[in-house]
Amino acid sequence: MKLNINDKFTKELPADPVLENRRRQVEKSCFSYVTPKKTAQPEMLHVSPEMLANLGLSEEDSKSEAFLKVFTGNEVLPNTTPYAMCYGGYQFGNWAGQLGDGRAINLCEVTHNNKNRALQLKGSGETPYSRTADGLAVLRSSIREYLCSEAMFHLGVPTTRALSLALSGDQVLRDVLYNGNPEYEKGAIVCRAAESFLRFGNYQIFAARQDHKTLKTLVDYTIKYHFSHLGNPSKDTYLAFFNEVTQRTLDMIIHWQRVGFVHGVMNTDNMSILGLTIDYGPYGWLEGFDFGWTPNTTDRQHKRYRFGNQPNMGLWNLLQLANALYPLIEDVPTLEAILNTYQTHFEAESLKMMRSKLGLLEEVDSDLALIQDLEDVLHLTETDMTIFFRLLANFNAEKADEGFNVISEAFYTPDTISEAIKNRWEQWFENYAERLKLETISSSERKENMNGVNPKYVLRNYMAQLAIDDADKGDYKLIDELFQLLKQPYAEQPEYEKWFAKRPEWARIKVGCSMLSCSS
Incomplete structure (x- = not known):
């Protein structure tokens, strides 16, 4: 197995000088070095052929012992230094301070066919940012992330993607309903891929700490490698950068509304700087059309992240990012003008999107x-x-x-x-x-x-739950069936017609089908 390693994040950004893997506040650093936890008995359950090809790997590679070990965290690739990123964020409207990659460990960056992708294991052990958690993930949530990120890609929605889904062989204790009755579940690890996993919170943490030097270093790095067409760092470049992040965020949310996807937890630490759908936790797909629906049990009371409010939350999160970037720009009127364009552009793009759903070309x-x-x-x-x-x-x-x-x-x-x-x-x-x-x-x-714009098949919660129920019994066939189905969401696929159906009545109240928690 040979990957074209091209690490930049760890080579150009300030690292946490403390190498001890213990929970702590990490100052003036963009990341901390950390080694994934070795697992008891890893088993690869599914690998995306497309993502293999995107990384320059073959099907034969995916069946190797080296692939299994690397993408379950049991072996570190030569000449790489895995790490967890430091970031903060607003959670449900409140500043939460330092958050960071609490159960995600970045392995490396890979370049293939002139495209650079960061590879990240989710559920591979604790990091300095794990707070009171164990840094692990369960099969239930891992199946949902693996299937949904690939499904979203084929729907045409900007998203992170998934390379592999594996069992760790460990048992993980989780309280799925937050009711004081934790149970052991199968542990699992997803390897996900993206051009970058940088999120709004990466910039907010330095602004909140008034560490403007590291903030500028990170922003300049982001522009250099992800927005290079904007030119060299300057006030005008920073404004152009914020404007493009605004447009990408808007575009992503328009796609969410088009296909009926509800993210469920649009905290600023879950907002990609590249406008990608990131962190598939308590997400859901609209069954009945309802602007007031949220899939997240934590959000049940206030419904901050309900379907109809996602566009407003995008704007609110962008306002927080503007506040974080302000020390580098110091131009309130121009920042406000960019935020104002979000509202007007959203109204125009939303109308355009709904026209397309109704088959209307004329205005x-x-x-x-x-x-x-x-x-x-x-x-x-x-x-x-x-x-x-x-x-x-x-x-x-x-x-x-x-x-x-x-x-x-x-x-x-x-x-x-x-x-x-x-x-x-x-x-x-x-x-x-x-x-x-x-x-x-x-x-x-x-x-x-x-x-071409109204999908026939989406990953309804009950579909994912059926795959989870089977997987808990050791049957992984439905994972592959749904994976194949969701590659062509706009095609008729008569052989899969049974999935073009309303949510069954039993799924209305079943855990994992109607509402979901962040317990994963």
Whole structure:
């Protein structure tokens, strides 16, 4: 197994001088050296063929003893120095101080085909940033991260990716419901990959400590390797950098709204500086269309990170990043102007995205009202978002009176729909049919366009839970089946038609299907 190692983070940024792996506050350092924990009996469960190729590795490599040892933390690659990053963050709106990679250890950076990727093990042991935790991960959460990060990539959503999923062979104690009843679960390790795992919190920790020297060093490094097109460090470059981070964050969240993904924990330490979806914890996919839904039990009361509030949270987090970068810029009006563009651009991009979901190419002033009416009627009864938009592509504008029947399979309880609600739907379809008459493309072209942005298959929580239940019994076949299915989320895939279905009733209240905790 040969990788083209090209480490820059550890060579160009200040390291923690303390080499002892104990919990502590780490000052004026971007990272701490740390060695992954050796595991009892590692077993590789699944490897992504695409990510292997992206790293210059072969299928044969993935079956080697060296691959197993390296990507379960049992062996360190020659000439590499694994490390954990130091960062802070706002958690649920409150400054939490130092956080850092508490259960993630970066192995190295690899260059292949002119692309650089950092490789990181999640669940490979404690670090100086583990606080009161053990730095480990369980199979349950690891399956969810492994499958979802790859699924998001194929949906066209900016994301970190996953190379491998492995059992550690260790038992890990977790209180999944936070109710004082911890149980042992199978330990697991995911190797994830990204151009960089830098997040807003990496910059915030130095600003909070007024360590402007290290802050500037890190920002200059980030621009040099990830935003080099912006030019050499200067006030104007820093502003351009913040502007691009703003646009990338907006683009990511627009994609989340398009496919019905809810991150669940948009703390600033979970926000990628590259605009990638990062840290797949208590995420979820909308079943019934609901702006007020959150998958996170910790967020149940205030619903700060609910589906409909994700765009606002993106802006709030960017404001905190602006505050962190301010010492290098000292220009409030320009920073505020950039933040203001987020709001106006989001409204324009959101409208553009919703037009695409409805198959509308022309820009008509009444479209916003049509979309708002649709969102209102979708909330009147539990309607599956993914199935609704996929079926909507079959609507014939010449047969407006059949619209309700076209999408009826998306309703969870069709027998309970009142005549008044049905009338609202019929009125909306009449308006939609009239609007479609303004389009110049054929119905078949519209259907093709709509099916290109409205996925047929997403990783619903109950699907992931079925794979987890099987895996707990030692059966890993469903992991691969879902992995293959989610590679082509927009394709019909008739052989997998059983997954184009509403959430089963049993999943409404089952742990891991309706709400999830951060216990992983």
